[in-house]
Amino acid sequence: AQTVTQSQPEMSVQEAETVTLSCTYDTSESNYYLFWYKQPPSRQMILVIRQEAYKQQNATENRFSVNFQKAAKSFSLKISDSQLGDTAMYFCAFGAQGGSEKLVFGKGTKLTVNP
Amino acid sequence: KAGVTQTPRYLIKTRGQQVTLSCSPISGHRSVSWYQQTPGQGLQFLFEYFSETQRNKGNFPGRFSGRQFSNSRSEMNVSTLELGDSALYLCASSLLAENTGELFFGEGSRLTVL
Numbered sequence: 001a002q003t004v005t006q007s008q009p010e011m012s013v014q015e016a017e018t019v020t021l022s023c024t025y026d027t028s029e030s031n032y033y034l035f036w037y038k039q040p041p042s043r044q045m046i047l048v049i050r051q052e053a054y055k056q057q058n059a060t061e062n063r064f065s066v067n068f069q070k071a072a073k074s075f076s077l078k079i080s081d082s083q084l085g086d087t088a089m090y091f092c093a094f095g096a097q098g099g100s101e102k103l104v105f106g107k108g109t110k111l112t113v114n115p
Numbered sequence: 116k117a118g119v120t121q122t123p124r125y126l127i128k129t130r131g132q133q134v135t136l137s138c139s140p141i142s143g144h145r146s147v148s149w150y151q152q153t154p155g156q157g158l159q160f161l162f163e164y165f166s167e168t169q170r171n172k173g174n175f176p177g178r179f180s181g182r183q184f185s186n187s188r189s190e191m192n193v194s195t196l197e198l199g200d201s202a203l204y205l206c207a208s209s210l211l212a213e214n215t216g217e218l219f220f221g222e223g224s225r226l227t228v229l
Binding site for chain 1: 118119146148150157158159160163165170171173205207209217218219220221222223
């Protein structure tokens with residue numbers, strides 16, 4: 001069974017600064033995806049960034065980038081130039097490739113961006 | 116393109132009652148998954164449906180059930196409600212053909228059991 005661990009229940013950052021959210025996972029699968037999802041207060045969860053395990057290059061989406069360390073089973077999210085709208089719960093998630101769309105989520109990190 | 120639509124958004128039930136939640140996926144999406152979100156347990160997978168068949172099921176008691184219709188709309192049912200069933204129930208759809216693993220979530224149905 002897969003597990004996803006987010007060790008930082010809460011974090012805060014000043015507007016325009018950079019913050020890194022940590023995530024580790026455990027799996028015996030060889031083909032899988034990793035995701036960061038964002039859930040703003042009282043709003044729906046949306047995908048922030050996605051990484052295929054077979055790709056060595058770290059995924060980047062505008063101000064969001066990941067540091068994927070496959071051997072260490074680590075998948076951290078870096079948010080650059082933080083904005084007030086980045087305030088949300090961030091969930092790291094694991095999905096095995098093929099056969100099912102089941103995701104295993106971490107407990108989440110509550111990020112607050114302060115003005 | 117309309118997103119994932121869940122109804123009702125909020126509901127209050129009492130112990131012992133049953134509840135049915137509905138989910139309409141994004142047009143063209145054939146896979147629908149359900150998750151339970153609570154402060155203590157986080158997001159937990161309930162089940163996934165594809166082409167009206169349950170493909171995967173999480174570790175929940177038989178009181179939790181679901182189904183999918185030919186138009187990909189899905190419902191989940193919880194019978195004999197318990198206080199611990201109070202949660203946000205999230206539905207997510209995906210376009211399996213792309214095999215990206217990406218889920219698109221609805222806003223959820225918040226169930227309170229008194």
